[in-house]
Amino acid sequence: MTIALVIIGGLLGIFAALSGVLQLANQAGPLKMKARIGLSDSQFKILALLKLAGAAGLLIGVWVPWIGALSAGCLALYFLGGTVAELRVKARGADLAPAIVFTVPAIATTVLELRRF
Numbered sequence: 482m483t484i485a486l487v488i489i490g491g492l493l494g495i496f497a498a499l500s501g502v503l504q505l506a507n508q509a510g511p512l513k514m515k516a517r518i519g520l521s522d523s524q525f526k527i528l529a530l531l532k533l534a535g536a537a538g539l540l541i542g543v544w545v546p547w548i549g550a551l552s553a554g555c556l557a558l559y560f561l562g563g564t565v566a567e568l569r570v571k572a573r574g575a576d577l578a579p580a581i582v583f584t585v586p587a588i589a590t591t592v593l594e595l596r597r598f
Contacts, residue, residue, distance in 0.1 A: 485593055486590065486593040486594065486597070489586050489589050489590050489593065490539055490542070490549070490553065490590045490593065490594070491539075492586060493536075493539065493553070493556065493583075493586045493587055493590050494535075494536045494539035494540055495536075496583065497532045497533075497535055497536040497539075497556060497583070498532070498533060498536035498537075500529075500532055500583070501529045501530070501531075501532035501533040501536065502529075502533070504525065504526075504528070504529035504532070505526065505529045505530075505533075511525075511529075514567075514576075514579075517567075517570055517572065517576065518566050518567070518569075518570055519570075528559075531555075531559060532556075532559065534552075535552050535553075535555055535556040535559065536556075537552075538551065538552025538553075538555070539552050539553060539556070539590070542594065546594070546597045546598065549594050549597075550591070550594035550595055550597070550598070553587065553590040553591040553593075553594045554591045554594075556583075556587045556590070556591075557584065557587035557588045557590070557591045559587075560580060560583040560584040560587045561584050561587075561588075563580040563583070563584070564577070564580040564581055564584050566580075567580045
């Protein structure tokens with residue numbers, strides 16, 4: 482279990498941090514998603530900061546398990562909400578894929594983190 486948690490949780494943390502940084506840097510992909518979903522600039526930045534906080538929480542969770550579990554759960558809810566937002570605007574295919582790709586490992590990390598207790 483520990484190896485799976487390190488791999489899946491580590492990848493989730495790296496990709497969430499990278500996604501948050503790209504979002505704050507106003508890269509084309511995240512801006513396209515922002516326009517499709519209809520987010521304001523302030524909402525977009527807050528969501529990026531939440532991703533970065535979740536990634537930091539996963540890192541801290543290596544030493545403080547309850548913070549890792551909480552961060553993984555919050556990221557799972559965050560990405561599940563993103564999937565719902567994409568479905569709400571009838572996104573399909575390549576537009577929907579990133580939301581699902583992030584949701585699955587976030588849920589897996591949450592389950593693995595909770596098994597540490």
